[in-house]
Amino acid sequence: MKKQQFQHSALPYFLIAPQLLIILIFFVWPALQSVQLSLYLEDPWGLSSTFVGLDNYTDALSSDYYHQSALFTLIFSSAVTFFSLALALLLAVKADKVIHAQTSYKILLIWPYAVAPAVAGLIGIFLFDSHVGPLYHLLNQLWAFDHKLDPTDATLALILMSVWKQISINFVYFLAGLQSIPRAVKEAAAIDCQSSFKRFWSIDFPLLAPTTFFLLVINITYAFFETFGIIDTLTRGAPGGETTSLVYKVYRDGFIGADLGGSSAQSVILMVFVMALTVVQFRFIERKIHY
Amino acid sequence: MLNTHFKKALSAAVLSTAAAGSAQAATEISWWHAMGGQLGETVNTISKDFNASQSSCVIKPTYKGSYEEAMTAGIAAFRARQSPNIIQIFDAGAATIINAPGAAYPVADLLRENGQTFDSQDYIAGVRNFYADAEGKMIGMPFNASTPVLYYNKALLEKAGVKPPKTWEEFEAIAPKLKDAGVIALSQSHTPWIFSENFHSRHNLQLSDANNGFSGVATEIKYNNPEMIRHFDKMKSWKDNGWYGYYGSNWGDNRTPFEKKEVAMWLGSSGSFGGLKTTAKFDFGTTYLPYWNSITQGKEYNTFIGGAALFAFSGKDKAQNTCTADFFAYMSAPKTQVFWHKETGYVPITKAAYEAAQAEGYYNREPSAEVGIQQLSLPGGEWTKGYRLGFYVQIRDVMKREYDKLFNGDIDAAQAFSTIEAEGDKLLGKFAKTLGKQNVAKN
Secondary structure, eight states, rough: OOOOOOOOOOHHHHHHHHHHHHIIIIIIIHHHHHHHHHTTTEEETSSSSETTTHHHHHHHHHHHHHHHHHHHHHHHHHHHHHHHHHHHHHHHHHHHHHTTTHHHHHHHGGGGGGGGHHHHHHHHHHHTOTTTTTHHHHHHHHSSSTTTTTTTHHHHHHHHHHHHHHHHHHHHHHHHHHTSSOOHHHHHHHHOOOOOOHIIIIIIHTHHHHHHHHHHHHHHIIIIIIIIIHHHTTTTSSSTTTTOOOOHHHHHIIISSSSSHHHHHHHHHHHHHHHHHHHHIIIIIIGGGHH | OOOHHHHHHHHHHHHHHHHHHHTTSSSEEEEEOOHHHHHHHHHHHHHHHHHHOOOSSEEEEEEEESSSHHHHHHHHHHTTTTOOSSEEOOOOHHHHHTTTTTEOOOHHHHHHHTOOOOGGGGOOHHTTTTBBBBSOOOOOOEEEEEEEEEEEEEEHHHTTEEEEEEHHHHHHHHHHHHHHTTSSSEEEHIIIIIIIIIHHHHHHOOOBHHHHTTTSOOOOOOOOSHHHHHHHHHHHHHHTTTEEEEEOOHHHHHHHHHTTTTTTEEEGGGGHHHHHHHHOSSOEEEEEEOOOOHHHHTTOOOOOOEEEEEEEEOOOOHHHHHHHHHHHHHSSSHHHHHHHHHHHOOOOOOOHHHHHHTTHHHHHOOOGGGGHHHHHHOOOOOOOOOOOOHHHHHHHHHHHHHHHHHHHTSSSSHHHHHHHHHHHHHHHHHHHHHHHTTTTTOO
């Protein structure tokens, strides 16, 4: 049997070439460079380098501090992802039901999206300042809150600021998702089922699944990488280095500490971890989603 | 209407290009620094005055963020062959640039080879050694040099009926009285600098092998010693007694309670003097960093400097190097130094500048401004010159981390210092390895 093949011009390749080029130059090439750098110990000025094999990897993986930072990253990222999705969903459901002044609610909720992570961190500095910060005083009345000395409190402060910053984008997507659920489906459900709570979980939530999956992916990425700016301004990894995320550690060791080999090895480990995470997300979670 | 505006704009553009063209006769040199706020304004004033003082050179200062950020920017620029003429590098980064062969143009050579005179003996002792190589040749031009001193709130001490302590034994005697008067006796900023590095110099204790890193590449840090452990055990008990306030590892967090009169004494930098005068709304005095009489047996040793120095990058053309040398000479001249000293509180770096400040009676009006330089001029011991340690920025990170845990009560001082020793040695060993074979022999 003759194989069927559509004939087409080189035009599509030509059209995607710029994007491919950008990916090659800005993603693939630097990634390969860090793999190379991670096998060397180089002096900060780039004057000499020594091949050390996998030393940088074993150094990182055998360090207690690295384990501590990995644990923090997992706890922190899960909390940020969970709370920013859950709270955004709650707000979207509520805003969807409001009839009066819906626009102003929406605008107010979308606002924080324009704030850069580093700025969110700076706002956090003021909110948690021990002399003038309202949040500090509020939390301090509940328990001896001190994010400068207590790692748990510092983590809490970081989660609060990171979630606050991320809620708005999730809110926009959830609201759009809710509004795209056909009215007929909602009305039919309302006839069959009295409980709005039950209706939400059995009708709205499954229909939102594609949106939720998409948001899950971008929120995990956010919690892992973009919260860097908030950490750098609000806690700088203190107290006791216990709020140092893996990405922030790469920055401290590489850019501030000038240890290029060690920092490259850590970034390669992160790269592998994120690839694995992506595979898991798409193989196991995405399968359960019906579009 | 629109047309005339356009014409005006066009002619203005032409004029400004012409002006830039005529100014090209002067050589432009760049200076990257880490002096923000009031310090940055003073840097700009000095640069402007230098530009006005002659017509052949124009210096352009650029603020590059914190000390760490400025150093990172300089390293990145050097790797990209886009380095500025002058970079400000802080104490903890000194080993990084001094150990890099050919990165910096040693200031001693730069000045001599470009028409200026240079004698390291003109600089005060605590300043002269820190940025010099093993043979005593100065590589960096000391710029903003400060040293840890004790600031005290006069009214609060008077209320408790006590005097500022000379030794830590005296501190232990007066702290309860300050507590009775309703204040915390002491807080301090930058524990690694004051209570680790300068603690060693104040008590003449060895800080690392290879002569504190001056005579070679150090591979062993000696912080894990009984004196340090005892001192930090004491501090922890002071904190538990309510005599010592630990507000985290940030500089400002520990200084604010002093400014707000919650803390009676604060250990900070002599370079904080200028800033404190505007932020602290009370009468304060300055005195030497206390020491343990039980360790030194009554003798007291000098502290060494913190702050930063200016390094000239190598590989620039002759005209630019001449301008850099001119600027360094201008900057270390007594007139400029006295101005800088009075504006900021950093110590004058040369003997001539110190004498000039004395001669104009500055210290009669501001006795507190002299404390830092007097402390730096105390008789030194074998281990009081400072240190030269690689990857020291990361070693300080380890210290900050462990001190946080110690004051949280998670670990005790012995555990903290054994971790600092283990991780510090590892980092030092790694740094020695990055140098490869190239210049270990030279040191």
